[in-house]
Amino acid sequence: MIQLEGGVAAAPFAAMMAAFVAATVLLGIYGYRHTRDSQGFLLGREKTNSAVIALSYGATFLSASAIIGFGGQAAIHGMGLMWLCFLNLFLGLFVAFVVFGKRVRRMGRSLGASTFSELLGGIYGSRAIRAFAAAIILIMMPIYCAAVLKGGVNSIAVITGAGEYYNVILIVLAVLVGMYVAYGGIIAVMYNDALQAGIMLAGMAVILAVTYYTLGGVHAANSGLSDLWGTAISDPSLYTRSPGFNGWTSMAGFGTPEWLTLVTTFTLGVGIGALTQPQLVVRFMSARDDRTINKSLMIGSVFIFVIVGAAYTIGPLTNLYFFERYGETAINVQLGTDFIIPAFILDVFSGVRFGDVFVSLFLLALTCAAISTLSALMHTIGSAGGHDMLALWRGRGGLAGREGGSVRVNRACTAMAMVLVVVYCYLMPSDIIAKATSLFMGVTAATLLPMFAHGLYSKRPDRRAAMASAAAGAASYLFWALFVNAGSSVFLPVCRWITGRQVLFSGGIECVDALMVALPVSAAAMAALLLLSRARRAREASPEASPDPRGGR
């Protein structure tokens, strides 16, 4: 078993953290001074430049889960996970910016919307849709937020060897993020995101370069990893025994359980889910103009490629490193998948000149990845409560309340979100970070993606079709996640309580992610309702259907 040894040296890490906290506080004060009203808290000054939008979007998109959670999964499942990197870039960035981003900005501005829920409610002219979107955020997002916080604190506690201060680290991190989000609003969130993105970029680029240097260069490292499969195949203790796994530099066999897990859960589940993340959509609404969104693509694509590409490349290569050094592979790392990347970082930099500085840089990058996502999620939860729900409550008799709470109410709701997230951290089981990420992205995509796309591109958005799509998506996602998918059913074993079995079916279907079923069901429900509406309108418009004013019919 490969142990996590060494830990980070206190002096360089403390110096880096002190500088980082000082910069965070200063940017929080900057945000506070420029946040004058509720609109400023929610969207800033609507003149955010392209670099800040790109880095903020990227840093919010990629949490610590992307680096250590999915990096660890890449160590187990191999470089096939690079298809997720491709989808992150193509769907999560290019399609999100070019297809959705500019329309979101224009419609948000014309409707006077400040949040994702308000945008959807405004497009459909529906309080129910606004309430539904806000409810999804208020119910599901704290779970995801708690998973991100818990994952970040776990990693920091283990790598620093300060496990006995777990509670202190958790509270300090939550309060630091909660304070600058509550007081600085979206301005502090986005500028801090940009700072944190810069640190993440530097950290991951250095680690990728050191990994290839240590393993003898790009060609030698990749060839060595390919050859390692030839050695490992005779020793099942060295690799995942999932049927269909063909080595770390080969794609899994088509249709096998390994392929289904890799493609449906990791690649498509997370790749598609990124399109309807409320915390990301708000970034478009704060852009100055369309050109700013276009320009953001350049920095954003390089950032996401470096962070995600580095994590998914380093992950598989850790197998070669551990094998050359210990005769074991990453599957044998102590504490599980989430600690493969940290164990590798600690090991590869031990005994190297300035190694402590690089380990500290990695830990800071990890902290930044967790904080940047946390801050955006807390801001979104606070906005859903302090702006959307309050507006709906105040406008009970009217159509769609537009006026949310004051900036003080938004701050209070953000602070309450922080407390709720900390409570969730203590209630949630361990090893849930990747599942919670996948679950949240899956639920939002299954319930909101067809509604969102239809609303943005239809000349006559149909609210009944939107509600039917959301209901069908939510019901089918929950059924599949709880009764069919083996990976998600273990966390809430309703199927076992009712039937005595973990899942209802076997034979490979238990590896298919719920989103693969729920999204088509949601889209089909919307298409069916739209066709019915069109047929009804055609009937009403036809001369035979309309009553003759002269009394003929």
Add this chain to the structure above:
Amino acid sequence: MDILGLSDPYIIAAYAGCFLTVALCVAWALLSGGDGERPRLFKRGGGKR
């Protein structure tokens, strides 16, 4: 086929897809002008005015 030590076409395609998407994003960012929907090169008339 061996590219930088990788020989599986699906893995090579994944890396190539990433590089091409980054190139597409950079090209889109550089060629897009004003508040237009898309870069001038992709507009009707090949960007001629």
